[in-house]
Amino acid sequence: MKSIIAQDLVKTYDKGTVKALDGLSLEVEEGTVLGLLGPNGAGKTTTVRVLATLLTPDSGSATVAGIDVLKHPDEVRKVIGLSGQYAALDETLTGWDNLTMFGRLYHLNSAASKKRAEELLEKFSLTDAAKRPIRTYSGGMRRRLDLAASLIVKPKVLFLDEPTTGLDPRGRMEMWGVIDELVKGGVTLLLTTQYLEEADHLADSIAVIDTGKVIARGTADELKNQVGGERLEITVEVDQIAEATRLVEQVAGTTPTVDAGIRKISAPVSNGSASLIQVLRLLDDAKIHPLDIGLKRPSLDDVFISLTGHVAEVVTEEVVGGKNASKRK
Amino acid sequence: MLQSVSDFLVITKRQLLQMIRIPEVLIFATIQPAMFVLLFRYVFGGAIDSGVDGGYVQLLMPGIFVQTVAFTLAATAVGLAADMQKGLIDRFRSLPISRSAVVIGRTVGDTLQNVVTLVVMGLVGFLVGWRPSSGPVKIFLGFLFLLAFGYSMSWIGVLIGLSVREERVAQNLVFMTVFPLTFLSNAFAPTTGMPKILQYFAEWNPVSTMVAACRELFGTENIFGATANSWPSQNPILMSLIYMVLLVAIFAPISVRKYVRVSK
Numbered sequence: 001m002k003s004i005i006a007q008d009l010v011k012t013y014d015k016g017t018v019k020a021l022d023g024l025s026l027e028v029e030e031g032t033v034l035g036l037l038g039p040n041g042a043g044k045t046t047t048v049r050v051l052a053t054l055l056t057p058d059s060g061s062a063t064v065a066g067i068d069v070l071k072h073p074d075e076v077r078k079v080i081g082l083s084g085q086y087a088a089l090d091e092t093l094t095g096w097d098n099l100t101m102f103g104r105l106y107h108l109n110s111a112a113s114k115k116r117a118e119e120l121l122e123k124f125s126l127t128d129a130a131k132r133p134i135r136t137y138s139g140g141m142r143r144r145l146d147l148a149a150s151l152i153v154k155p156k157v158l159f160l161d162e163p164t165t166g167l168d169p170r171g172r173m174e175m176w177g178v179i180d181e182l183v184k185g186g187v188t189l190l191l192t193t194q195y196l197e198e199a200d201h202l203a204d205s206i207a208v209i210d211t212g213k214v215i216a217r218g219t220a221d222e223l224k225n226q227v228g229g230e231r232l233e234i235t236v237e238v239d240q241i242a243e244a245t246r247l248v249e250q251v252a253g254t255t256p257t258v259d260a261g262i263r264k265i266s267a268p269v270s271n272g273s274a275s276l277i278q279v280l281r282l283l284d285d286a287k288i289h290p291l292d293i294g295l296k297r298p299s300l301d302d303v304f305i306s307l308t309g310h311v312a313e314v315v316t317e318e319v320v321g322g323k324n325a326s327k328r329k
Numbered sequence: 330m331l332q333s334v335s336d337f338l339v340i341t342k343r344q345l346l347q348m349i350r351i352p353e354v355l356i357f358a359t360i361q362p363a364m365f366v367l368l369f370r371y372v373f374g375g376a377i378d379s380g381v382d383g384g385y386v387q388l389l390m391p392g393i394f395v396q397t398v399a400f401t402l403a404a405t406a407v408g409l410a411a412d413m414q415k416g417l418i419d420r421f422r423s424l425p426i427s428r429s430a431v432v433i434g435r436t437v438g439d440t441l442q443n444v445v446t447l448v449v450m451g452l453v454g455f456l457v458g459w460r461p462s463s464g465p466v467k468i469f470l471g472f473l474f475l476l477a478f479g480y481s482m483s484w485i486g487v488l489i490g491l492s493v494r495e496e497r498v499a500q501n502l503v504f505m506t507v508f509p510l511t512f513l514s515n516a517f518a519p520t521t522g523m524p525k526i527l528q529y530f531a532e533w534n535p536v537s538t539m540v541a542a543c544r545e546l547f548g549t550e551n552i553f554g555a556t557a558n559s560w561p562s563q564n565p566i567l568m569s570l571i572y573m574v575l576l577v578a579i580f581a582p583i584s585v586r587k588y589v590r591v592s593k
Contacts, residue, residue, distance in 0.1 A: 049419075052423050053422075053423065054419055054422050054423060056590075074425060077423060077424060077425040078425045080423065082419075082420065082423040084416050084419060084420070085416075086415060086416045088415060088416035088417045088419060088420040089415075089417070090343060090347070090417060091415070092347045092350050092351050093343065093346055093347065093350055094350065097343075097346055097350070101339060101342075101343055101346075102420075102424070104335070104339040105336060105339055105421070105424045105426050106424065106425065107332065107335075107425070133350060133351075149420070
């Protein structure tokens with residue numbers, strides 16, 4: 001069964017001049033994780049906002065857990081959890097205050113909301129910080145509490161909008177652990193991210209979106225295959241480049257790409273390990289000893305560039321500088 | 330229906346909790362009007378010949394009360410803009426709660442804060458010579474009137490807060506509008522000194538009718554108004570009631586609508 005279906009969603013701003021969503025369609029199978037991958041401004045957040053009933057699209061339709069988002073938003077709200085890009089909590093209140101408040105707003109009674117708050121604080125290792133105001137929390141703690149708040153009624157469908165943006169590597173690893181746990185629990189999850197490795201790690205399948213449309217989808221492996229199979233890469237001394245290139249061409253059957261700067265020769269190969277052995281033999285016969293040799297599968301970065309024609313991410317905000325430093329190559 | 334009531338009470342409770350968690354906010358919110366009482370009492374009090382029994386402070390207190398509750402608009406606008414900015418409104422909107430709960434909860438919460446502020450101001454006023462002389466029932470009615478006025482102003486604040494979406498913008502915007510409104514009135518000085526056109530404005534200004542109404546309810550002759558013998562200055566209580574009903578009738582539906590459609 002499909003837990004999330006979006007069909008031809010269109011959303012424009014500024015009287016149609018800015019297209020946030022341009023006919024976006026996607027489906028998420030129940031109990032699976034879809035990673036919505038795209039650069040800033042691709043329409044990830046807009047998609048989540050439409051599916052979470054916060055925004056009405058200009059056209060198109062969507063169902064969440066079988067409920068029509070546009071016709072019965074109130075019913076949808078009962079079965080979803082949303083954790084946004086910015087931890088949406090009352091900073092002046094304590095973690096405990098926040099969770100019990102949201103519990104009451106999900107119409108749990110007083111006792112039940114307290115019990116649930118306790119469980120969630122425990123589960124997200126926040127029990128010690130329960131009585132402290134949120135403003136004293138670290139970024140990672142805020143995100144965890146924000147996520148906890150979206151899990152109060154055990155949602156059928158969970159939306160996480162860039163759950164790790166702005167976190168330091170440690171916070172990110174913690175968050176991944178928490179999300180892994182959730183996924184094991186069987187929730188249907190739609191996760192947006194601009195981190196290719198995050199989608200790779202957390203999602204069962206990935207939809208790549210750019211300028212308001214899904215431009216490719218599949219598992220991480222399928223997407224990688226779409227770009228091409230394995231590549232043979234060898235690095236040799238400068239004076240051996242010409243000879244080595246000739247040998248690689250002989251095996252690969254196509255003209256290799258040569259990056260003289262880093263003395264690297266690479267070429268797509270169909271039968272990976274066999275080609276590797278063959279090239280090694282030829283090199284050995286020619287008395288060329290490669291400095292490095294190997295088979296490389298395309299990364300999601302390669303996928304992204306080949307699909308969109310641009311690099312995955314251009315983030316300029318100062319506040320998230322830390323994450324760029326830690327994540328971008 | 331019952332569910333909606335409990336929803337908005339949760340939101341109101343949130344605000345009361347905020348007061349407990351950061352008492353500084355309430356303390357500053359109270360110190361400021363108390364300071365105004367002292368400043369006006371001793372700076373203008375000596376200069377303005379009030380001509381009423383008990384001196385200027387009798388005229389001043391209703392003026393300062395009304396000014397303070399008029400600023401509920403600011404509290405509401407700034408509070409909601411902050412929630413908007415932090416994405417909290419988004420979260421509320423993704424919850425299965427009634428569409429008016431958040432804004433009603435906010436306006437009620439801000440009104441409850443006014444209760445605390447008014448009590449403190451009343452006590453400070455009493456210390457510096459304010460003696461309402463109309464008897465307990467009318468005095469109580471006077472305070473009720475003030476709370477009701479604050480509540481209706483709060484609904485304008487909802488619309489502003491949800492529209493500007495940024496705390497600082499909200500702050501500047503409301504201070505730029507509410508301050509002139511409270512000064513272009515009979516709150517602190519006679520309107521007779523103003524240019525004619527401003528006098529008319531001051532006569533019809535809801536702040537003036539509220540101040541005049543409160544002076545009446547607290548038992549002080551309103552010698553700062555009534556220069557043009559206009560209808561609002563002669564029927565301040567009725568006129569103020571009309572203003573309040575109008576404010577809520579206009580701004581409550583618009584604000585709720587805004588909340589339902591607001592998108593960041």
